[in-house]
Amino acid sequence: MSESILHQVTVVLYESQDSINIGGVVRAMKNMGVRDLRLIRPCPYDPNRIEQVAHDTRDIVERIRHFDTIDEALADCVYVVGYSGRRQAARWPRHTPRSAAVDMLEHARTGRVAIMMGREDHGLPNEALDRSNAICTIPTTEHFSLNVAQACLLGLYELHVLADDATKAIPAPRHRSPAPTKDEYEMTFADMQRALEGIAYFKTRNEELMMRSFRSLVFRAAPDSRELLLLRTASIEVLRTIERESRLAVQRALAAPDA
Template identity: 30%
Template sequence: MLQNIRIILINTFHPGNIGSAARAMKTMGLIDLCLVSPKRFPASEANSMAAGALDVLEKARLFDTLDEAIADCSLVIGTSARTRTHSFSRPMLSAEQCAAQLLSESRQSPVALVFGQETMGLTNSELEKCHFHTSIDANPDYPVLNVASAIQILCYEIHKASLKSDCADNNEKPEQEYPLIKELELFYEHLETTLTDIDFIIQQHPGLVMTRLRRFFNRARPEVKELNMLRGILVAAQKTAKKNS
């Protein structure tokens, strides 16, 4: 299961943090490191900070966008101290809940834990691509963690959760089968096209309709069969709209 848990770093500024991430991962049994548009990589600073985790560092995969890095994942959790974006509250998990969710769903398909740039964290648009957000409880007067420390803490929670898992259950897949991110993105494209075709969305003034609907479906988390049913409804709606036009 740990092999299916992906740690993603976006726009990492200092290569030393990439090396520290690799080291934090290896100490907790995680091996899948993905980098989205790092400022400098490969770099000697990354190698130095990785210490005995050069194997994780050398196998790190590079992506141009977050969409590419999470396309084959069924669950994406973003790290953020913020609980609201675009005036919408976001589904939040504690560090322990985050670890348990990742571990459980990694039995089915790849899952991802995403970290933003050191100074900015994840952007609103990146957070919108996550099913859940997670944060680390810290001193409310100074809740500041550098990215390497945050990665170490959350990787430890994942490792701890894996030790608690019952061996007999580890070979069982969860009953729910969730769609991959790339399948959800195709659904969102289909949904937006359909809503435009029936004049629910006005192209010149789209407002926040799709943002709200993305948040709704991310929270609802339709299963594969349910998503296929929704796609069928959209097809039927488009056919009816064409007949009546």
């Protein structure tokens, strides 16, 4: 079986200061199909603690590699995107996570690519940005500070979607109903019309125009046969209630003493 192109993607964290954030990044990688994590001079952390934060990620945790310098961590990469919210004097290509994903996957066809993120307090230093082929900035409100794991998840999500790498199938409804037949539609509209007549809905409204609008509304909703039956049975229940109340009214009238 061929490997996913996302196996060509590396996440590089520069001087991580909180092991919880390392765990959050590992979780995001597992969710989005990326498996290579490189840490440049990280804070001390316990791999077992990382797995407690990010369950079922031993395969990624065991692959984590440590580096002393940025150049060592990026040595085999052909394309690097540095994530930063800072304004740059130099005119680096500027991306959003979505546009960065396009370029990264294109370069991933020829070699390893990397997403690089910086310290929690100051982000990436200039020496790291100098080694980036492009800068990615996540569009936010004026409050632009994002948690490292959140930022990483956004970037990896765009790669995951663009690579069409989703492997988890979303199950169909447990009790899927077929599409309604034309006969089922017409019986529903007939019962609806009788119910509306029973409550004098058309007393001040044009019956033909109103029913045409109801038809349009139901057709746009595109119900399945079970959902359409709910609408029909509601109309039938209105008719039964009207009949029941009419009978009770007659019985009360007959039981009343003569005036």
